[in-house]
Amino acid sequence: MKRKVRLIARLDIKAPNLIKGINLEGVRVVGDPHAFAARYFHEGVDEILYMDSVATLYGRNNLTELVRQTANDVFVPMTVGGGLRSLADVDEVMRAGADKVSINSAAIRRPEILREVSRRYGSQAMVLSVEAKRRREEGGWEAYVDNGREKTGLDVIEWVRQAVGLGVGEILLTSVDKEGMRNGYDIELVRAVSSTIDVPVIASGGMGKLEDAAAVIEEGGADAIAMAHVLHYKEISLEEIRSYLAGRGIEVTVHDDAAHM
């Protein structure tokens, strides 16, 4: 089946700011996240992804108010992640207007949470966030937590296979090595994961130019691409990405704009 590829704007948040780092660290303030999300909605983004980048550090997700505000004027699916530790935390962001949640650390500590969330909200609402870092010697990738700072000892491929068995409906796959580098996605990583499991894979980390998007879709088998820097700094527009991909025969969604209202 020919798949329709989704374009996702990834907004990493250190409340109250939208930030951008390199290798998930070395953070720079970009602006007001709500304003950026609204801009991407107007430019026809397929989905919004909010990630609380300091939540695990502080022990809780601080995005509820931002999610509530955003839900008032951004009418596309919204995924919220970072520091969600319990079903109660998930309930809170879902009530605030999220459509899906993404979980990393809490699932590594207690994988059952994946089953609990997917039972309550459906597997399509349960996104597993994986921070993957290449292993120097034995090859393959290891799963990390805390923005790529903490090792878990888990092999990425084994971990995603287990997680899908627990009801995960989608994988947000961030390459810690590539994140913020703007020299392309880790295509081998995306291919290794997308060929292992049959739930959609969102490739994240490394988008720098149009060809990077095409490569991770065509060679890596990504179902969706997450983008941050190139959008935040207006280096490439969603319109450019859409028409470039369409020109290569990749199916994308062409949205009606605000003028249509």
Place this chain on the structure above:
Amino acid sequence: MTMLHICDYGSGNIHNVERALVRVGAEVRRCTSAEELDNARAIVIPGVGAFGDCISALRERGFEDPIRELAASGTWILGICVGMQILATHSEEFGIHRGLDIIPGAVRMIPGKTPDGESLKRPHVGWSNLHSGGAHWEGTPLEKIRQESPVYFVHSYQLHPADPNHLLAYARYGGCDIVAAVRRGRIFGVQFHPEKSGFTGLKILETFVSLAASTQT
């Protein structure tokens, strides 16, 4: 401003539906009991989750008969996602469940394979394009959008109307046509989530609101 009544029977997507309706200029009244629906000109029925859970919750709150009566007396109704499916005669999701029988038909699982034998993922999640199902779009919430407009879906079941004239729109998914919208008089059901379908979705809600306003006394 047009007053819309939303049936609040505990459905998870009610806040987002309400926000989208407010955004397109409607005045929204959330109704937790059937009495509050009295004299409603237009009703929106949200719904997510399993059919059986939704219809039971709706019945427990006493909405069943009032909605059927309002439907028979010319009230504008828009059912969204499972809120659309419960308009059907029955559903086959986890056993047989009786629906409101406002739009005769059955709710069944979407196919797992295309006509060419390729596998189709369930649930159907994501953006798919709408095209005509048979009934004209004029005078319906779809009248202001173009053919092939993209809208957002999250579902595994679809409503098959018994009368082909009630079929308003299909969506393309893989090589299959999935029932995306149904219509019987002033009663509409959409399988997709207009509240999550960008400006296309807002346009659909805005059109529903103005259709209801045009007949208000």
